[in-house]
Amino acid sequence: MNLDQLLFTLQNFDIAFNYVLETYPVIIYGVYFAFAASIGSFLGCCFYRLPRKMSLLNPKRSFCPNCKTELVFWDLVPIFSYIFLRAKCRHCGIKIAPTYFIIEVLTIVIMFMLII
Numbered sequence: 637m638n639l640d641q642l643l644f645t646l647q648n649f650d651i652a653f654n655y656v657l658e659t660y661p662v663i664i665y666g667v668y669f670a671f672a673a674s675i676g677s678f679l680g681c682c683f684y685r686l687p688r689k690m691s692l693l694n695p696k697r698s699f700c701p702n703c704k705t706e707l708v709f710w711d712l713v714p715i716f717s718y719i720f721l722r723a724k725c726r727h728c729g730i731k732i733a734p735t736y737f738i739i740e741v742l743t744i745v746i747m748f749m750l751i752i
């Protein structure tokens with residue numbers, strides 16, 4: 637791919653992006669919301685693990701700090717899992733600190749403030 641083709645592709649991507657943004661803004665904002673929530677979830681993970689000198693890669697999945705059970709996919713959806721599980725671990729029932737929820741919401745709010 638030469639430079640002209642690259643510029644043409646980028647120009648068309650920009651046109652397509654703007655078309656979707658103007659026609660179906662909920663799609664773009666929904667994807668951005670999911671992206672922001674994922675960043676917030678990762679920051680929550682860092683907030684828990686780094687002060688405890690734990691690796692960010694091992695264990696790969698988040699776990700309950702009480703029963704050490706690794707969380708399954710539907711327990712890891714940012715914001716929604718916290719609400720649906722009513723801030724409790726599915727396995728042992730211990731209350732989950734609101735820190736994760738607050739970090740995720742704040743990240744989403746800050747990231748939307750950056751684009752709106």
Ligand SMILES: [Zn+2]
Pocket residue numbers: 700701702703704705725726727728729730
């Ligand atoms: Zn637990």
